[in-house]
Amino acid sequence: MTERIITITNRAGIHARPAAVLVQAVKDFTSNIYFEKGRDKVNAKSIMGILTLAAAYGTELKIIAEGEDEEQAVDALVRLFEAGFEEE
Helix, strand or coil, X not given: CEEEEEECCCXXXXXXXXXXXXXXXXXXXXXXXXXXXXXXEEECCCHHHHHHXXXXXXXXXXXXXXXXXXXXXXXXXXXXHHCHHHCC
């Protein structure tokens, strides 16, 4: 299992467009991938699940992946978060 904590740095947080970008980024990975915020844990391949996190600017999320390509999946997601989903 690979885990990484990230902080949302784009001002708009996770709204529909970034959620769609996240789902698109992980769809081809075979690992089980989740986002965790507090007690909430959602499937990273579910746009509705991601939106229910209501993750705003400054929110910390834990990325959790388990499977044969878990490290690549987490690295790809971290790059997206660090780039602010290229919105700014």
